[in-house]
Amino acid sequence: MGVPIEISDADITAYEQDGVVCLRGVFSTEWIDLMRGAVEDAMAAPGPFAEDYADPASGGRFFGDLDVWKRHAAFRKFVLESPAAEVAGGIMRSGTSTFFYDQLLVKEGGTAERTPWHQDQPYWAVSGRQVASLWVPFDPVPKDVSVEYVAGSHLWQAHNPYHFSDGTPYEGTDLPPLPEIEGNRGDYRILSFALEPGDCLVFQAMVVHGAPGNPYKSRRRALATRWLGDDARVFKRKGEVAIPTTDPGFAHGERYRGEDYPTVWRSY
Template sequence: MARLVSELDIQQFAMDGVVCLRGVFSQHWVDLVRRGIDANMAAPSPFGESLKDNENEGAYFDDYCNWEKIPEFKNFIMESPAAEIAGRLMESQEAAIYHEHVLNKEPGTAKRTPWHHDQSYYPIDGSKVCSIWMPVDPVPLETAISFVRGSHLWNAWFYPRKFATEQRYPLSDGSGAVHRRYEDVPSDEIDSGQHELLAWPMEPGDCIVFHMKTVHGAPGNASQSSHRRVLSTRWLGDDTVITTRPWDVSPPLLAPLRPGDRAISKYFPVIWRRTEQPEVSLKPGSHVGAMREADALHL
């Protein structure tokens, strides 16, 4: 397989916590994922939800942890370039699948995605973690996901928030140890322009890869005709371990793993393994990765 990740992409991911890759998934994978999303939405799991503030607007649908039951998702995870992209950007020897997450904002959806980072939702500690956010519909800038540049390097962990209410997750009954300090995302600072944001308009075949601690959010979908359907796959690298959180984690940890256990296991299996030493994959300027900085819209 031709190299899809350049040294520049790896460096940008490390510095910014997010990188946009153009045209890395063929039409085959886009069509396959689109069929999987449609199947998921037609028969949601118990985790599925459809959020809206009132009955006269579009719904924000999401569901997760269905990849082993939906053949299109399983095929994408096992066979597409996604695992290698994740492993190379994480600079990991292995890339294991954690779960997948379907996100669809129907036309006329007012519901926004609040500022948050993902890792505090999960019972996962470690620095080699990422998500691949892959749309199967064009995403114009006005509905694009935005990222706070470099926020994965902040010395901060943020309370997870429920998307339905934007309220903090309630503390659990004490079964989850509090072993670090959590705080609220500085949403007012972000909204007032005190932090640099990165966002990209997207086409099917593109993807955004971001660290699980990179703060991000998105507006609703004001279009009256276009969906914004996305498959986000979550990936784990070499240093990830199971941990506890002082709230009920999302998704719940159904695997019989204990705090301190290595996360990569038969429950979160390796999909890609490095067979060579890390190397510069492309000459400067020979790949769209060399255009990432110019391509990004700094908001």
């Protein structure tokens, strides 16, 4: 189910300068077909951290679930056998790719709700610059409903996370709030990409990103897998932390490891 993995110097440069890069044709049709069916299975049997992010009154549905790979064999196969780990390691210039967690995101047609602007890493108990996500769509994604990124914002300081469900800030982090981006879009270089199944976005965990609603009839099914490189370590953050969802028992400064955090790919 593999295709040759080709990562160019230009791809790595784009990632390092902008915080995101779009890679074309990384995942074969076999992977896409497998995961389309797996998404339906996962939505029919949601896990303990499944959530509807959209206000039902706004129309549509925005479904999310975490750690799906622990419950559904196809997601586990994708994590352990697809090109995702190798792609993440190559883009991060890391000798290893250690799996952190997965997040299923399904924005149904007719969903008005935006994915609000945020950085990922302040939600997570992890430090390091070699921390990245692969966002893999299983449906065509027009540019105007695709994930948007503030180019270069992966070099900003950490900002306070907030709960998507009600917009309340995380407590006790001592981090400043994120600047108002949506109302000042002209002040930023905002990147987005039209995507086809098989393409993926690789983005650094500190880059500020969000997404529009989905006014079309078509669905937007996607899986985000999160990857840790050589310099990533456990970081005992002050205040609220969302991920890991349960304490793995590691000390501050240790590597994530073990069966829940497998090192899936090595360059050596």
